[in-house]
Amino acid sequence: MKPIAIFRCSRTEGPGYFATVLERRSIAWKQFALDEGQQVPKDARAFSGMAFMGGPMSVNDDLPWIAPLLELVRDGLRNDVPTVGHCLGGQLMSKAFGGVVAAAPVKEIGWGAVRVAENAVAREWFGDMQTFLSFHWHGETFTIPPGATRLASSSHCENQAFAIGKHLGMQMHVEMTEELIRTWCRGGAEEIAASKASPGVQSPDRIQAELESRVADLHAVADRIYDRWLEGLSRGS
Numbered sequence: 001m002k003p004i005a006i007f008r009c010s011r012t013e014g015p016g017y018f019a020t021v022l023e024r025r026s027i028a029w030k031q032f033a034l035d036e037g038q039q040v041p042k043d044a045r046a047f048s049g050m051a052f053m054g055g056p057m058s059v060n061d062d063l064p065w066i067a068p069l070l071e072l073v074r075d076g077l078r079n080d081v082p083t084v085g086h087c088l089g090g091q092l093m094s095k096a097f098g099g100v101v102a103a104a105p106v107k108e109i110g111w112g113a114v115r116v117a118e119n120a121v122a123r124e125w126f127g128d129m130q131t132f133l134s135f136h137w138h139g140e141t142f143t144i145p146p147g148a149t150r151l152a153s154s155s156h157c158e159n160q161a162f163a164i165g166k167h168l169g170m171q172m173h174v175e176m177t178e179e180l181i182r183t184w185c186r187g188g189a190e191e192i193a194a195s196k197a198s199p200g201v202q203s204p205d206r207i208q209a210e211l212e213s214r215v216a217d218l219h220a221v222a223d224r225i226y227d228r229w230l231e232g233l234s235r236g237s
Contacts, residue, residue: 009055052089094142110202
């Protein structure tokens with residue numbers, strides 16, 4: 001089977017638990033470090049699936065890799081190569097599929113409850129889950145693109161996840177590990193301090209409280225989502 005392509009947009013926002021899931025299942029993957037100048041491939045058919053990770057930039061920024069990455073997302077849709085997006089990655093998918101990405105009404109940083117939508121597509125991805133605690137770090141949000149189905153929402157963000165067939169875009173961060181969260185809290189301390197008036201922003205101490213158990217619960221949710229996504233991988237040679 002061809003490898004899964006993982007696109008990293010920021011050094012501190014790598015694949016995290018997503019890579020752990022792939023390695024546990026002996027699924028090959030190849031990382032493209034866009035933050036280090038690696039070129040965006042043009043043909044989605046070179047991969048069995050594609051994953052897009054987060055980053056502090058906006059999909060509306062004039063960065064050299066944004067336009068080719070959007071086209072690669074569309075190529076994945078055209079050629080039935082499954083894509084999964086995390087935060088910025090979900091925003092990339094929304095924009096590529098015809099949605100809009102803009103400033104969120106409320107910035108979210110920290111842990112927050114997510115409600116699974118009451119529709120058949122959401123049940124395919126989340127099973128019997130109704131709510132769960134996810135990790136968030138975003139100041140922008142996406143609309144649900146044409147032809148997609150909303151899968152999840154939160155009190156501060158109406159669109160936490162959407163799906164079009166095999167393709168899953170998420171605003172939330174289900175890929176987090178304890179190490180990633182601690183790293184983000186250190187690197188993002190100034191942003192947290194500057195945003196503390198937002199009802200969706202938590203302090204570093206609050207974010208890191210009960211971290212082991214919260215991350216373990218998040219991994220159980222991620223396992224369900226990633227297992228469903230992996231079922232759609234292209235199995236061609």
